[in-house]
Amino acid sequence: METKTIKHKSGFWFAVRSLISGLRLTWKHFWNAKNRRTPEYVTDKNYFNQPEGLVTLTYPYEAIPVPDNGRYRLHNEIDDCIVCDLCAKICPVNCITIESVKATEEIGLTSDGTKKRLYAPVFDIDMAKCCYCGLCTTVCPTDCLTMTPVYDFAEVDIKNMIYHFTDLSPEQAEEKKELLAKQQEEMAAAKAAALAARKQ
Amino acid sequence: MLAFVLTLVLLLSIVIVLAYAERKVAAFMQDRLGPTEAGPYGSLQSVLDVLKLLQKEDIVPAAADKNLFKLAPILIFAAVFAGFAVIPFTPDLVPAGIGIGVFYLLAIISLDVVGLLMAGWGSNNKYAMLGAMRSVAQIVSYEIPAGLAILSAVMICQSLDFQEISYQQGALMNRFPGLEFEMNWLFGIEALGINTTTIGGITTWNIFRAPILLISFIIYFIASLAESNRAPFDIPEAESELVAGFHVEYSGFRFAILFLAEYSMMVLVCLVAVILFLGSWNTPLPNIGPVSLAYWTTGTVGELSGILWGGFWLLSKTFVLLFLQLQIRWTYPRLRVDQLMHLCWKVLTPIALGVVLIAGIWRLLMI
Numbered sequence: 050m051e052t053k054t055i056k057h058k059s060g061f062w063f064a065v066r067s068l069i070s071g072l073r074l075t076w077k078h079f080w081n082a083k084n085r086r087t088p089e090y091v092t093d094k095n096y097f098n099q100p101e102g103l104v105t106l107t108y109p110y111e112a113i114p115v116p117d118n119g120r121y122r123l124h125n126e127i128d129d130c131i132v133c134d135l136c137a138k139i140c141p142v143n144c145i146t147i148e149s150v151k152a153t154e155e156i157g158l159t160s161d162g163t164k165k166r167l168y169a170p171v172f173d174i175d176m177a178k179c180c181y182c183g184l185c186t187t188v189c190p191t192d193c194l195t196m197t198p199v200y201d202f203a204e205v206d207i208k209n210m211i212y213h214f215t216d217l218s219p220e221q222a223e224e225k226k227e228l229l230a231k232q233q234e235e236m237a238a239a240k241a242a243a244l245a246a247r248k249q
Numbered sequence: 250m251l252a253f254v255l256t257l258v259l260l261l262s263i264v265i266v267l268a269y270a271e272r273k274v275a276a277f278m279q280d281r282l283g284p285t286e287a288g289p290y291g292s293l294q295s296v297l298d299v300l301k302l303l304q305k306e307d308i309v310p311a312a313a314d315k316n317l318f319k320l321a322p323i324l325i326f327a328a329v330f331a332g333f334a335v336i337p338f339t340p341d342l343v344p345a346g347i348g349i350g351v352f353y354l355l356a357i358i359s360l361d362v363v364g365l366l367m368a369g370w371g372s373n374n375k376y377a378m379l380g381a382m383r384s385v386a387q388i389v390s391y392e393i394p395a396g397l398a399i400l401s402a403v404m405i406c407q408s409l410d411f412q413e414i415s416y417q418q419g420a421l422m423n424r425f426p427g428l429e430f431e432m433n434w435l436f437g438i439e440a441l442g443i444n445t446t447t448i449g450g451i452t453t454w455n456i457f458r459a460p461i462l463l464i465s466f467i468i469y470f471i472a473s474l475a476e477s478n479r480a481p482f483d484i485p486e487a488e489s490e491l492v493a494g495f496h497v498e499y500s501g502f503r504f505a506i507l508f509l510a511e512y513s514m515m516v517l518v519c520l521v522a523v524i525l526f527l528g529s530w531n532t533p534l535p536n537i538g539p540v541s542l543a544y545w546t547t548g549t550v551g552e553l554s555g556i557l558w559g560g561f562w563l564l565s566k567t568f569v570l571l572f573l574q575l576q577i578r579w580t581y582p583r584l585r586v587d588q589l590m591h592l593c594w595k596v597l598t599p600i601a602l603g604v605v606l607i608a609g610i611w612r613l614l615m616i
């Protein structure tokens with residue numbers, strides 16, 4: 050588009066013309082207000098083809114879909130987690146808290162066939178601290194820690210931003226700890242007995 | 250008393266509609282949605298806004314001049330509302346039909362300025378004071394071109410009575426006592442020999458009866474934007490520099506009154522423009538031979554049909570002008586103070602003086 054300097058005194062009719070063209074512009078937008086932008090995904094043909102009409106979406110009721118692989122809220126599929134603690138170690142802001150309890154027997158297999166040997170009585174992710182870097186999801190050996198397309202999860206109380214992913218109730222956790230302690234006691238007793246037997 | 254209540258209710262409902270329309274129109278012109286939550290399409294938004302304002306605490310700043318501060322909103326609203334007393338809403342409904350309505354209106358509207366100054370001074374706030382001073386300077390200046398434009402219409406009509414001016418601009422002219430033998434000619438020129446007295450419709454509107462009034466209409470419209478502090482003449486309440494101008498310290502009920510007064514002022518200036526230049530409550534459709542569109546769309550004076558048609562035409566014309574005011578607000582940027590004064594004193598006032606002169610000559614052609 051060619052640009053040219055507009056003189057300060059360009060004459061009466063020039064001013065009138067520019068005033069009218071301004072009115073025409075706002076009228077055009079007012080007239081086009083019967084059209085509305087549709088919440089289309091970015092790959093949709095229509096996405097860039099909506100130059101006219103209202104652009105606002107009434108957000109909680111309509112929203113533009115987000116990509117599947119975006120960095121949004123984390124989710125841990127605890128059944129597949131082997132409680133290896135890698136995610137907690139790599140996290141740059143230390144927002145993952147994991148406590149582990151050794152299982153006394155075989156717990157089972159994850160969906161990719163890895164053996165699970167640890168319970169996680171505590172598996173908390175503090176979403177308020179998380180910087181959504183995604184490092185934890187890349188180190189996870191069983192791919193159980195993933196990012197979901199949910200990005201709107203504001204809370205009134207900041208305590209609710211800590212997500213608990215454990216599948217054990219406190220009682221169950223206590224039980225598992227006792228079992229482990231008992232097993233360790235038995236083993237210690239067995240060891241002591243074995244030691245005593247060797248001395249004789 | 251009944252007229253008072255009726256006018257107040259009518260005014261309040263128009264203002265509520267206008268406040269809603271303002272937000273929706275603004276939104277649509279900026280490709281937004283505007284209010285959507287309260288009621289269908291957000292239509293209850295302005296009602297709720299008023300309710301919210303009524304619940305709020307009435308804060309009077311400690312350093313304010315209490316009496317002036319408290320009195321100002323009442324004075325401002327009373328001044329604007331009193332203006333509605335002489336507005337004829339239908340052929341036989343006018344709250345107070347006095348013979349010098351135009352003069353009364355100009356006088357009572359000027360009181361508004363005193364209220365603005367009281368509000369600005371009483372607030373003891375530099376933004377409020379600046380806003381009030383700008384407002385007063387602007388309104389006092391623009392009253393001159395507006396007054397001259399009104400004067401030219403009054404000269405053409407030879408009357409200060411709004412109702413008489415209204416009757417002159419339609420097919421019902423000869424029904425008005427004192428106008429029984431008056432004639433309307435096309436463009437007001439008797440020499441053309443086309444009698445439009447019974448044709449009515451748009452041909453007898455003032456802007457057609459004397460086309461020179463088209464210029465005074467434009468002058469009046471521009472000046473009325475300035476008088477009601479509307480963009481592009483909104484330097485008194487320039488949000489971006491003065492926060493809100495003279496009413497920055499007001500809250501709650503008093504703010505609601507000021508807000509109401511501002512929108513009532515918009516409605517009033519548009520009503521006056523319609524009555525003086527755009528044919529008042531008269532229909533725009535002319536009688537063409539046997540097809541007497543003008544009579545069909547006027548109803549019978551004194552009956553319900555006359556009231557409904559009259560009110561309908563008056564209000565629809567007013568809303569067209571109000572829409573134009575809104576559109577102008579969302580189209581043009583604000584004028585600088587010196588540009589504002591330049592436009593008033595060096596452009597509008599000389600042109601208005603010329604128009605008054607020509608209107609006087611035109612009147613000679615009409616008789």
Ligand code: SF4
Nearest residue numbers: 140179180182183185
């Ligand atoms: S996304 Fe980053 S910050 Fe958030 S929990 Fe994973 S590693 Fe930590």
Ligand code: SF4
Nearest residue numbers: 130131133134136189
């Ligand atoms: S890295 Fe994966 S498997 Fe290991 S503790 Fe974290 S979530 Fe569980």
